[in-house]
Amino acid sequence: MSVSIDEKRTVFEVPARVRPARSYPFTPHSRYPHRSGFRCNNFDRMMIPGLILALELSGQHDEELARRLQRHDPDAMKELYDRFGRLAYSVVLAIVRNSPTAEDLVQETFLRVWNRIHAFEPGRGALGPWLLAIARNRAIDHVRSSASRMERNAFELDVREHPTLFVDMAREVENTDHARVIRAAIAKLNPNQQKVIELAYYEGLSQPEMAERMGQPLGTIKTWVRAALAILRQELGQEVPA
Amino acid sequence: MTCDELRGEYGAWALGIAEDPALSEIAAHLARECPACIAGVRSAMATAAALSGAVTETDPPKHLRRRIIAMVAPEPRRAFVFLPWVVSGLLAIALLSVAVSGRRQAAESGPDVTKLAQALAILNDPVAKDVTFGDPAARGRVFVSPKGIVLIAAHLPKLAFGRTFELWILPAAGKPVPAGTFDGETISNGSNGSNGSSAVYVYRGSTANAAAVAVTVEPEGGSPQPTSTPFIVTKL
Numbered sequence: 001m002s003v004s005i006d007e008k009r010t011v012f013e014v015p016a017r018v019r020p021a022r023s024y025p026f027t028p029h030s031r032y033p034h035r036s037g038f039r040c041n042n043f044d045r046m047m048i049p050g051l052i053l054a055l056e057l058s059g060q061h062d063e064e065l066a067r068r069l070q071r072h073d074p075d076a077m078k079e080l081y082d083r084f085g086r087l088a089y090s091v092v093l094a095i096v097r098n099s100p101t102a103e104d105l106v107q108e109t110f111l112r113v114w115n116r117i118h119a120f121e122p123g124r125g126a127l128g129p130w131l132l133a134i135a136r137n138r139a140i141d142h143v144r145s146s147a148s149r150m151e152r153n154a155f156e157l158d159v160r161e162h163p164t165l166f167v168d169m170a171r172e173v174e175n176t177d178h179a180r181v182i183r184a185a186i187a188k189l190n191p192n193q194q195k196v197i198e199l200a201y202y203e204g205l206s207q208p209e210m211a212e213r214m215g216q217p218l219g220t221i222k223t224w225v226r227a228a229l230a231i232l233r234q235e236l237g238q239e240v241p242a
Numbered sequence: 243m244t245c246d247e248l249r250g251e252y253g254a255w256a257l258g259i260a261e262d263p264a265l266s267e268i269a270a271h272l273a274r275e276c277p278a279c280i281a282g283v284r285s286a287m288a289t290a291a292a293l294s295g296a297v298t299e300t301d302p303p304k305h306l307r308r309r310i311i312a313m314v315a316p317e318p319r320r321a322f323v324f325l326p327w328v329v330s331g332l333l334a335i336a337l338l339s340v341a342v343s344g345r346r347q348a349a350e351s352g353p354d355v356t357k358l359a360q361a362l363a364i365l366n367d368p369v370a371k372d373v374t375f376g377d378p379a380a381r382g383r384v385f386v387s388p389k390g391i392v393l394i395a396a397h398l399p400k401l402a403f404g405r406t407f408e409l410w411i412l413p414a415a416g417k418p419v420p421a422g423t424f425d426g427e428t429i430s431n432g433s434n435g436s437n438g439s440s441a442v443y444v445y446r447g448s449t450a451n452a453a454a455v456a457v458t459v460e461p462e463g464g465s466p467q468p469t470s471t472p473f474i475v476t477k478l
Contacts, residue, residue, distance in 0.1 A: 074311065074316060082307075086301060086302060089302035090297045090300045107309055107356075111313055130291075142356075159273075159464075181292075181295075185292075200259045230253070
């Protein structure tokens with residue numbers, strides 16, 4: 001069944017001052033504020049101090065913290081949670097929209113980090129992005145249909161969250177006003193591009209599922225996804241190496 | 243596919259929405275440590291990770307911190323909290339496995355509620371098959387329902403660094419189907435499971451046409467097809 005897209009939640013916050021003056025046809029916050037777990041148009045108040053602090057701190061202390069985690073120092077787990085627990089919980093809650101489930105999945109996330117930290121390279125790895133990727137993967141895996149889960153088995157998930165894929169990215173992400181930058185980048189996307197990124201990031205919809213949801217041909221969806229990611233990459237200064 | 247052809251797919255892959263053939267091609271390039279694809283995927287991972295910055299933050303409940311720290315605390319204080327929930331033999335066997343290993347750390351014996359719920363869903367399935375195995379290298383029990391597999395194994399071989407266990411579904415005809423990797427995620431002990439001798443592993447997914455299940459040792463991350471001789475093979 002095709003669902004009209006303006007009935008679906010829009011989950012990314014877009015800063016008011018970088019948003020184009022005209023309102024998007026597909027931004028339902030104002031029409032359905034009760035449906036969205038995400039605040040919008042209040043960017044100045046929503047600078048996510050926890051996130052900024054977390055990202056700044058992680059650049060300085062990732063290496064030392066990772067080494068302590070590798071020694072299975074329980075105090076290191078406390079520090080890891082204090083640094084990233086709130087953000088991980090927020091990401092998971094935004095996807096599963098149920099607090100007890102989110103708690104279980106966050107717990108699973110931290111346990112996974114604890115058990116897999118041996119493969120992490122303390123000098124190069126980015127703890128935050130890795131942990132958040134695991135958190136998102138756990139949440140998406142939880143909300144995905146069982147059919148979709150069968151197609152995308154645990155093997156794929158394991159590869160996609162391997163610690164070696166999260167190296168040399170910390171500085172790029174952390175030495176900037178991260179929340180502001182990412183929201184400004186999202187604001188550069190047109191409404192369709194925003195929508196496909198939201199559906200991918202928060203609902204884990206495959207591209208054929210997005211095509212069905214949005215009533216668009218698969219080719220069009222793929223074009224939007226690719227364009228959206230290219231814009232984000234450019235705005236975030238993350239060029240694909242040649 | 244060539245790396246050039248895959249370049250446009252890294253972003254979708256990092257978000258978990260790439261489609262075949264790019265999906266399996268990227269995995270194959272990564273498996274053979276293709277430098278161009280590793281660099282491209284890392285960059286895409288950074289973009290995907292950055293998206294978390296757009297989420298409105300919500301305070302987690304205070305008890306979540308206690309729960310997570312208790313998982314790795316030296317003294318497991320809440321080991322029996324979930325005992326009343328357990329009506330099948332799973333936890334009893336799991337705890338027995340814990341007791342067997344003297345070096346077991348509290349981390350892996352902590353309550354992993356989601357996994358337990360998943361395991362119970364499989365165990366409680368009336369059509370689940372329950373097979374005990376006792377190969378010389380490992381012994382344990384496997385439960386197979388149409389929804390997934392629960393594997394409980396002890397005396398697993400020692401893993402070298404960078405290696406992991408991989409579960410396989412062996413159909414009556416055709417190639418083994420990968421059913422995920424495990425290396426001390428649940429109750430196996432310590433860093434990377436290299437000293438681990440026990441595990442409880444839950445696979446959720448189709449087990450259609452499964453005639454047997456097998457476990458091999460594979461490189462970290464698993465393999466699309468087995469690269470070593472299975473040390474557990476259990477006919478259903």
